[in-house]
Amino acid sequence: MAPILHISWLILLVFPPKLLLQAIANACKVQAASVSHLTESDLSDEHETHFSEDQELEQLVDGKICFKVYPFSSAETCTSTAERKIILSGSFNPLHDGHIKLLEVATSSFCGSGYPCFEISAVNADKPPLSVSQIKDRIKQFEKAGKTVIISNQPYFYKKAELFPGSAFVIGADTVARLINPKYYDGDYGKMLEILDGCKRIGCTFLVGGRNVDGVFKVLEDFDIPETLKDMFVSNTS
Known part of the structure; x- marks a missing residue:
């Protein structure tokens, strides 16, 4: 991984497992039978991690x-x-x-x-x-x-x-x-x-x-x- 230029915090995108599984299934052009219909709550969340x-x-x-x-x-x-x-x-x-x-x-x-x-x-x-x-x-x-x-x-x-x-x-x-x-x-x-x-x-x-x-x-x-x-x-x- 290339070094990250200086920032005082890092933004981490956290994807719910259901959303990630659906994306993988779509990319592979197969059905993800165990994945129910996605809702607004499945959208990715953005979090800030602060460092000393x-x-x-x-x-x-x-x-x-x-x-x-x-x-x-x-x-x-x-x-x-x-x-x-x-x-x-x-x-x-x-x-x-x-x-x-x-x-x-x-x-x-x-x-x-x-x-x-x-x-x-x-x-x-x-x-x-x-x-x-x-x-x-x-x-x-x-x-x-x-x-x-x-x-x-x-x-x-x-x-x-x-x-x-x-x-x-x-x-x-x-x-x-x-x-x-x-x-x-x-x-x-x-x-x-x-x-x-x-x-x-x-x-x-x-x-x-x-x-x-x-x-x-x-x-x-x-x-x-x-x-x-x-x-x-x-x-x-x-």
């Missing part, structure tokens, strides 16, 4: 849901009609003023037309997943700062792009170095192009800030971005 925050986070780590949003931003920001999300991903252990400033600069570069969000993946490609208590401790930082945070279970940017199509991801030059390195795609340059082109097709972009890479400060212009992907990478300078 801990249960939702456990489901997220287990891959049953994909993300959960904590909209701690001001009411004005949270009700923004902007479709584009501007996302800064990280572990945020801890969250500090530099992170907040970086996302503010990225948002202003889009003339304030994006919805700024922080994002933490509870699942890491190289480490054990975060525990529910660890996730909740990190969430508290964003509640205190009044900043929206998304908890997901996708450590890879191309998977994040699938969850949030049309978004702009704020990254450093060190991340660019990995994104365009075939080494991280099983050494397959074609696979790298295919994956990044998939991100481009669903409207995602990367806002790139300067970072030290192997002891040298680098910016976007220092990288040889494949021609077909150049318009997907945008310099994010303050």
Whole structure:
């Protein structure tokens, strides 16, 4: 079964046995002799099943849901009609003023037309997943700062792009170095192009800030971005 995108409750459709049996009989083109005439009471019932925050986070780590949003931003920001999300991903252990400033600069570069969000993946490609208590401790930082945070279970940017199509991801030059390195795609340059082109097709972009890479400060212009992907990478300078 494919993972269910984040919702705070799940709707379960419960079919009465009589109705289910009748449907099976109809599909098989046979008579269901033991099924009496259906009445209004046989119509399907819709029920809501509510989960606690801990249960939702456990489901997220287990891959049953994909993300959960904590909209701690001001009411004005949270009700923004902007479709584009501007996302800064990280572990945020801890969250500090530099992170907040970086996302503010990225948002202003889009003339304030994006919805700024922080994002933490509870699942890491190289480490054990975060525990529910660890996730909740990190969430508290964003509640205190009044900043929206998304908890997901996708450590890879191309998977994040699938969850949030049309978004702009704020990254450093060190991340660019990995994104365009075939080494991280099983050494397959074609696979790298295919994956990044998939991100481009669903409207995602990367806002790139300067970072030290192997002891040298680098910016976007220092990288040889494949021609077909150049318009997907945008310099994010303050």
